[in-house]
Amino acid sequence: MKTRLGLFVLIGALGLASGAGAIAFNAPEAVEASASWDYTSAINHYNNGNKDSLFSNLRGKLSAAEAGTSYDGLWDTYKTVYLKEDGHIKDYYSNATSFSPGDQGSGSSEGGAYNREHSIPKSWWGGSKKDQGCDPFIVIPTDCYINSMRGNYPFGEVATVERQSKNGYSKLGKPVSGSGYNGEKVFEPDDSVKGDLARIVFYAITKYQGAYGWTSGNGGSTFSGNETKNFGLTDYAVKLLTKWHNLDKPDAWEKTVNDRLEGKTTLRNPFIDHPEFVSLLWDSGTHYVPGEGEDIPVGSVSLDKTYYSGEKGSSFQLTATSSAGTPINWSKNSNAVSLSPTSSLSGKAITVSLVNEGTATIYAQTTINEKVVKAACSVSVYIPVTGLYYEGVPAYVEYWDGDDFDSTGISVYATTSDGVQDVTDQVAWDDLEVGDTSVTGHYADKTITVNGIYVNAASSSESSGDTVTLDGNDFESLSTTEGNQTITKGGASFSGYIKRLDSSNEHYLWLSKLSDTKAGYFYNTTSLGSIKKITLSYSSGGSADASQCVSFGTSAMTSKMTAPVNGETLTTSPKGGSNQISPSKGGKYGFFNISITNGKNLQVTSMVIETEEATYGAESFASDFLRYTACDYTGASEPTFLEDMDWDSFADSYALLADEEKLALKNGMANSAGTIVERCLARYDLIVGKYGYENFMDRNVSSLALNYTFGLSKNSPNLAIIVAVILGASIAGVGGYLLVKKSSSKKKDK
Numbered sequence: 001m002k003t004r005l006g007l008f009v010l011i012g013a014l015g016l017a018s019g020a021g022a023i024a025f026n027a028p029e030a031v032e033a034s035a036s037w038d039y040t041s042a043i044n045h046y047n048n049g050n051k052d053s054l055f056s057n058l059r060g061k062l063s064a065a066e067a068g069t070s071y072d073g074l075w076d077t078y079k080t081v082y083l084k085e086d087g088h089i090k091d092y093y094s095n096a097t098s099f100s101p102g103d104q105g106s107g108s109s110e111g112g113a114y115n116r117e118h119s120i121p122k123s124w125w126g127g128s129k130k131d132q133g134c135d136p137f138i139v140i141p142t143d144c145y146i147n148s149m150r151g152n153y154p155f156g157e158v159a160t161v162e163r164q165s166k167n168g169y170s171k172l173g174k175p176v177s178g179s180g181y182n183g184e185k186v187f188e189p190d191d192s193v194k195g196d197l198a199r200i201v202f203y204a205i206t207k208y209q210g211a212y213g214w215t216s217g218n219g220g221s222t223f224s225g226n227e228t229k230n231f232g233l234t235d236y237a238v239k240l241l242t243k244w245h246n247l248d249k250p251d252a253w254e255k256t257v258n259d260r261l262e263g264k265t266t267l268r269n270p271f272i273d274h275p276e277f278v279s280l281l282w283d284s285g286t287h288y289v290p291g292e293g294e295d296i297p298v299g300s301v302s303l304d305k306t307y308y309s310g311e312k313g314s315s316f317q318l319t320a321t322s323s324a325g326t327p328i329n330w331s332k333n334s335n336a337v338s339l340s341p342t343s344s345l346s347g348k349a350i351t352v353s354l355v356n357e358g359t360a361t362i363y364a365q366t367t368i369n370e371k372v373v374k375a376a377c378s379v380s381v382y383i384p385v386t387g388l389y390y391e392g393v394p395a396y397v398e399y400w401d402g403d404d405f406d407s408t409g410i411s412v413y414a415t416t417s418d419g420v421q422d423v424t425d426q427v428a429w430d431d432l433e434v435g436d437t438s439v440t441g442h443y444a445d446k447t448i449t450v451n452g453i454y455v456n457a458a459s460s461s462e463s464s465g466d467t468v469t470l471d472g473n474d475f476e477s478l479s480t481t482e483g484n485q486t487i488t489k490g491g492a493s494f495s496g497y498i499k500r501l502d503s504s505n506e507h508y509l510w511l512s513k514l515s516d517t518k519a520g521y522f523y524n525t526t527s528l529g530s531i532k533k534i535t536l537s538y539s540s541g542g543s544a545d546a547s548q549c550v551s552f553g554t555s556a557m558t559s560k561m562t563a564p565v566n567g568e569t570l571t572t573s574p575k576g577g578s579n580q581i582s583p584s585k586g587g588k589y590g591f592f593n594i595s596i597t598n599g600k601n602l603q604v605t606s607m608v609i610e611t612e613e614a615t616y617g618a619e620s621f622a623s624d625f626l627r628y629t630a631c632d633y634t635g636a637s638e639p640t641f642l643e644d645m646d647w648d649s650f651a652d653s654y655a656l657l658a659d660e661e662k663l664a665l666k667n668g669m670a671n672s673a674g675t676i677v678e679r680c681l682a683r684y685d686l687i688v689g690k691y692g693y694e695n696f697m698d699r700n701v702s703s704l705a706l707n708y709t710f711g712l713s714k715n716s717p718n719l720a721i722i723v724a725v726i727l728g729a730s731i732a733g734v735g736g737y738l739l740v741k742k743s744s745s746k747k748k749d750k
Helices: 040-047 051-064 074-081 144-150 191-207 217-221 235-247 252-264 277-281 618-628 647-655 659-666 676-691 703-707
Strands: 114-118 139-143 158-164 171-175 186-188 301-303 307-311 315-322 328-332 337-340 349-354 358-368 371-382 385-392 398-400 410-416 419-422 438-443 446-451 454-456 467-470 483-489 492-503 506-511 521-524 530-540 547-553 568-571 577-581 591-596 602-612
Touching: 040 051, 040 277, 051 191, 051 277, 051 371, 074 114, 074 252, 114 144, 139 144, 158 186, 191 235, 191 252, 191 277, 235 277, 301 358, 301 371, 307 315, 307 349, 315 328, 315 358, 315 371, 328 337, 337 358, 349 371, 385 438, 385 446, 410 438, 410 446, 467 483, 506 521, 506 591, 530 547, 530 591, 568 577, 591 602, 618 647, 618 659, 618 676, 659 676
Parallel strands: 307 371, 398 454
Antiparallel strands: 114 139, 158 171, 171 186, 301 315, 315 349, 328 358, 337 349, 358 371, 385 410, 410 419, 438 446, 467 602, 483 492, 492 506, 492 521, 506 602, 521 591, 530 577, 530 602, 547 568, 547 591
């Protein structure tokens, strides 16, 4: 479970703002090259063929190194680290630019300006401006226009070019057949920087422990979500990136950047210093051949598999290849497997039989130039599973965006030929997404679904009180093929069943009855705070007017409902125009949805979303109440509160609300499966009705409250699930209320 800490402080009228002005360019600052890292241990792991130890050693070195900059500070970094000898900024996506250090910004054509390009698209991992979001190895300078062309498409090799930069330096189009990637488009950089970009990915997966989980959007093309295989890279990524790495070796420029970044920060990319490490960690059959003057360690032995899982009684083939062609000796560390034979020639397979349930490590060892090198394959043997079921009730049902599912309270059992086994600790649960009411677990080849959970959206601190504009530049990253697609901008995420229409080089967000079963829709999955106004610019694509319903809600789920909260039907003109839509008076909605109601076409040219600075109202109070209060799901045990929290603290917070917000809570409906306010009131009523806590809302607490059920147990050792970040949307402008208050009178006298 991911721990989240909340800060509830009454800030009053304090407003927080941030901005980054242009930095004047002076003479280039000299960045001294620092002494290289000590790779002695890493080289020993390499020579011994210990890929897991090598990876662990490199991760330890990288984890201890700091980026030494912020997202805004990247501009300053570019002006020193990425400055070429001719005084221009290095552009990784175009060879037709000559940017001076001060030419950052936005451009409508190639050569207009350069910006901060997330070489690993930020939509794949949520867009944070910390860690990987401001790492100068990952966020590199590129031409704005070509950056926009790349969008969030994965790297690949293009078969059919749809768009390209000048001189064909970078290309976007359909991938080559047989590449292993089935997506619609890939982005192919120039041969001269393919190795640079491949080594960025190897660096990222090694430095950032959570990187292997970056699977959202097209991230699934590169990051698999399973660190036990390829250290989190997909087979496609390994095949592609090792090829690029081997063909485009580290050159003088890349080594200079490596030295400059260590001088400015404490970072280095070890795969620039020792490119041969890649061949041990991600061997894809194409070994690294040293360039002229390169001195690499002795040699290596590699396996065609580093992980295998299979049923008891089955077998598989395993092949080891020595870089020197020397014979291989085989061994194992458990009786879960048997090997035949136990010695082989380099490149010849042996048979591994899976004989007993459990795990084993198989070692392939050889001697090269009087040094022993080896490689290892991890094997998991399981008994065939015929069924999967669970017993119990989940202790935790209330989640926030970014949390992991906690199986406390349930036991998962697998039915096998050897009987029933408890496999609770071996089940892999799917990631939770906003609006989920169930979660699926996986064991062997079986799945199991647990219902009755709810995943709330976390507030966005970046867009509260701001204006978020979506236009053709943003739509350009979308596919022209209909389907579920996502745009991330201004700290918010927007999704829908849509496609991009390119008409005379003007890009439209296309909403229509896109297929026989789907109608186009577009909504935001991240709370924007209180939406003040949306200005929708459009033109109808058909002979008849297109009607659409713009609705607002308190969550991404409610904004997508068929009969939405506060819906408003608008009719567009075939000649185009705009409408300004606002929530009803008193509405505090942070989510919106636009959907087609009559099946006609709607071409959206831009959408401007204006938000108010967040206020602490009924919804904020409800969110805090759920996060900071635990209640046994049967109501059999008294509620518990986070340390330094108590009932009187909530009473004080309620007293400071505006009158209309108090009434919304006092007269609101209690529903344990409803909105966040309704779920709060259901829990409140249970606590007041069953345990006699002070009814500070003066609600008419019905005895029916005793029948409500909740999934948070007071006896759980981990309260992290109910502790979430109160982001800047709640802090900026108005902020929360001080709930850190000790009291001795949480129950009313009887």
